[in-house]
Amino acid sequence: MNKEICYKCERKATSREHVPPICLFPEMKDTKGINYRKDLITVPSCDVHNSKKSDDDEFLLLSLSGLMKNNPVGNFHQITKANRSLKRKNKDFIEKQILRNHKYAKIKTTDGKFRLVSIGNPNTERLIDCLEHIAYGLYYQEFEERFEGEIKMVLEFIEYADENMQTFKKMLKKSFELEYESNREIKGENPKVFYYQFLKPDNFGLIALRMVFYETAETYVSFKGKNAKEPFDLGMKFIQNGFKTTFEVGDEKFEFNK
Numbered sequence: 001m002n003k004e005i006c007y008k009c010e011r012k013a014t015s016r017e018h019v020p021p022i023c024l025f026p027e028m029k030d031t032k033g034i035n036y037r038k039d040l041i042t043v044p045s046c047d048v049h050n051s052k053k054s055d056d057d058e059f060l061l062l063s064l065s066g067l068m069k070n071n072p073v074g075n076f077h078q079i080t081k082a083n084r085s086l087k088r089k090n091k092d093f094i095e096k097q098i099l100r101n102h103k104y105a106k107i108k109t110t111d112g113k114f115r116l117v118s119i120g121n122p123n124t125e126r127l128i129d130c131l132e133h134i135a136y137g138l139y140y141q142e143f144e145e146r147f148e149g150e151i152k153m154v155l156e157f158i159e160y161a162d163e164n165m166q167t168f169k170k171m172l173k174k175s176f177e178l179e180y181e182s183n184r185e186i187k188g189e190n191p192k193v194f195y196y197q198f199l200k201p202d203n204f205g206l207i208a209l210r211m212v213f214y215e216t217a218e219t220y221v222s223f224k225g226k227n228a229k230e231p232f233d234l235g236m237k238f239i240q241n242g243f244k245t246t247f248e249v250g251d252e253k254f255e256f257n258k
């Protein structure tokens, strides 16, 4: 442990950090004995990148477990752990911290029951910040070294105002689906709570990662290391400069700047 360096910075590691945070994984007392905390991943962490995160962990718990399309494990985690955590907060906590323009709504679930859900605009910046930490941790776990470079992230469960971003998001989803058909090697010992998949580096040295929470909340990450080439993709340059560009992924076409 002494010689180990933090997964996120150059400081010496003083503890180990759960990746993703342990609070996302239901406890046995809430799951009738099913163990959703099998072989959780931990990485070496310095004081700064471990202790400062408890607020963020709770934010992530409330943001991700509250998503409408989640599987039953996610839903159940919301009505148990997440709601217990909310009870300790002020009434306007959700509005201030989790969702702007927060409202409750009743929706009918597939089994015909009604469920109370929160509607509002998520705090995307903070979400991305939290998810980035997880991405760094998983990179460390996968490659046994700290990632240095640039991270880009697209959240599948967020509606982007920018039309190109929406298309880009769908294209990434399709790319990972295709990859998954040929290579079903997902990682994570508790896939109903969390699993992930790394794609091999492309010609430009770019590494892609898909992280999936509660079988629903997908996040796509690209790691552009120090040595990756620039520009890393001509097609992307066209998109950025406003040219009408079409990509084909499998049997689907994705049009940008229509």
Ligand SMILES: [Zn+2]
Binding pocket: 006, 007, 008, 009, 010, 011, 045, 046, 047, 048, 049
């Ligand atoms: Zn650190």
